[in-house]
Amino acid sequence: MNIYVLGAGSMGAALIAGLCNLENVSRENIYVLSGHTESTAKIAHKYQINPVGQLAEFSGADLVINATPVDVTRTILPKLASIITAETVVVSVAYGVDVPELKQLLGRVTGLIYMIPNIPVSVNQGVLAVDSTVDQASEDTPVMELLRGLGQIVRVEADLLDVVSAGGGSAPAFAAIFVEALADSMVLHGLGRKVAYQVAEQMLRGTASLLLDRQILPAQLKDLVASPGGSTIRGVNALEQHGFRAAVMEAITKTIA
Ligand SMILES: NC(=O)c1ccc[n+]([C@@H]2O[C@H](COP(=O)([O-])OP(=O)(O)OC[C@H]3O[C@@H](n4cnc5c(N)ncnc54)[C@H](OP(=O)(O)O)[C@@H]3O)[C@@H](O)[C@H]2O)c1
CATH class of the missing domain: 1.10.3730.10 (ProC C-terminal domain-like)
Structure with missing residues (x-):
């Protein structure tokens, strides 16, 4: 599975660290794009993963993890939607950009998960709160299996995500x-x-x-x-x-x- 991480600040880096610890994930299949070329290069070097130069390269993604700030999320996801295939799964951790808004931003992309993880995902001991109303989140999919490797998944209704x-x-x-x-x-x-x-x-x-x-x-x-x-x-x-x-x-x- 080709995993593309969009945004590698506190949360993006924590998710990358956790993914790199997983035996069933190869670093060769992890790609990262941050806001600045230097920070992309730095994080790619630190975790020995692939730096991405521009969003267009996300066309090869099986899974996109969006860990950009909320305002960036709102501008970048519509651009991403025109690049990735309809089968690509998008996991967004931008707090407050909920499923109805994600659907609007991503249009034809059907596989989307709105998730609020915490920083201990970096040591695979996280809490990953997932909106239980999303089909992808309730199925036993490869992406959900992957996310389980980062910690415990807690399924809650959308209006309780802020509590978790x-x-x-x-x-x-x-x-x-x-x-x-x-x-x-x-x-x-x-x-x-x-x-x-x-x-x-x-x-x-x-x-x-x-x-x-x-x-x-x-x-x-x-x-x-x-x-x-x-x-x-x-x-x-x-x-x-x-x-x-x-x-x-x-x-x-x-x-x-
Ligand atoms: N921190 C947490 O504990 C936590 C928990 C749950 C959810 N979240 C969510 O995670 C998201 C990120 O939070 P954070 O704490 O990791 O923020 P952060 O440390 O400020 O990191 C933001 C990242 O987004 C990148 N970025 C900015 N513009 C971009 C663009 N146009 N394209 C690609 N990357 C871009 C930044 O790159 P540069 O540094 O190169 O500018 C940086 O790597 C937020 O939406 C937040 O709600 C965070």
């Missing part, structure tokens, strides 16, 4: 702030910076693995750690007093708004 985008797409920034604050607090109490980050990061990975692999609820995990009258429940109490939960919920609400 906040909780899955923006929340890595919130989680990173939590890790940083955790490490800072260990440094405050005398631990070296390097070890403090190691502890905080591995804690997050281990906690996520427990929740995902053992299928236990977050509250059950908290109860396992917090023994009666112990130190952890004192920490939980401090978090509640400082509005930790409310702050997280407000952050997501503000992100969606």
